[in-house]
Amino acid sequence: MARELDLIVGPQLIGALFNWGLIGVLSIQAYLYYLYFPKDRLVFKLMVYSIVIAEWVHTGLITSGVMNIYLYNFGNPESPLAMHNSWFAVPIMCAAISMVVQIFFAWRIYMFSMSRWLAGGIVTLSIIQGSFGIAAGIMMEPLKLAEDVLRGAISPVIIVWISGAAATDIIIAIVMTTLLLRSRTGIPRSDILVNRMVQLVVETGMLTASCAIILLVLAKAPQTKNTLLYEVASLTITKVYANTLITNLNSRARIHESLPKVHISLGPLEGSAATRSSGMTINTPGRESYELASYRKTFEAAKRDIGQRTIATPERAAVSAVSRVTSVYVK
Secondary structure (H helix, E strand, O other): OHHHHHHHHHHHHHHHHHHHHHHHHHHHHHHHHHHHOOOOOHHHHHHHHHHHHHHHHHHHHHHHHHHHHHHHOOOOOOHHHEOOOHHHHHHHHHHHHHHHHHHHHHHHHHHHHOOHHHHHHHHHHHHHHHHHHHHHHHHHOOOOEHHHOOOOOHHHHHHHHHHHHHHHHHHHHHHHHHHHHHOOOOOHHHHHHHHHHHHHHHHHHHHHHHHHHHHHHHHHOOOOOOOOOOHHHHOOHHHHHHHHHHHHHHHHHHHHHHOOEEEEEEOOOOOOOOOOOOEEEEEEOOOOEEEEEOOOOOHHHHHHHOOOOOOOHHHHHHHHHHHHHHHHHOO
16 A cells, blocks of 8 residues: 555656756746847747746646645545646646647748648647647546546547657657758768757657657556556656757757858959858859858858859858758757
């Protein structure tokens, strides 16, 4: 009995502590976003600050449930098994925030690939898993005990929600990685930039997917389905999604610092040494030179600025590739 109590009460306490730890990380990430991007797009600002507010509400709801278990109803054996406000804090809020995060990545995929079918498919999967999550929360509301959650008609709904969220995260990670790897040009500095983006996409995408898979396994495995071990993941997964979003937005600052500078030198092509800056050098006929930040101006803009002169093919590829990648991540 004592061992069963440990596996019921313990996970709830650990999950609540993890939740508080991750809200601290999220608050720091939000502050860094405020410092780094004071002039960011309005839609990004609204998305970030709305998620931060929602996550603080989520932490307040989780803390309220913990207070009921360990303070107001301490000693009551039914209190740890009661639903409290978990029906709203876990499935509904997690489903809503995961949809926002996944649709944001779908937008990035669209901006990168310009494929409406690809981005639309990801948005569709995200809306499906989110709808099942919200439906699961509504179905959980009348329930009295947590052990009733994985029984009856609600169990398939929860399985579709969690597995759908994990599948969508994995698809996003695979698609983004494939698109980024295809943008390699063989130019060392641009390839290093692409590799950093790939690493970030894989790490954050697989983190959210792994959290959802662990939640599903702990909830359905015969050895753990009669415990509340799954609550360690269920009480923290929404914070993982929120941190993933803001971390990706903040990563633009680091990527911005790594961007190569394009130095356009307008001088004789033969018998002249190109003036090099930290990045790539472009030679064209003429006598002027200036430096162009590759994420701000594309190759076409560079051509207009130098009077429709011709830029050599290798340099064209360099400017075009770096501009295409960074236009999605840095802007």
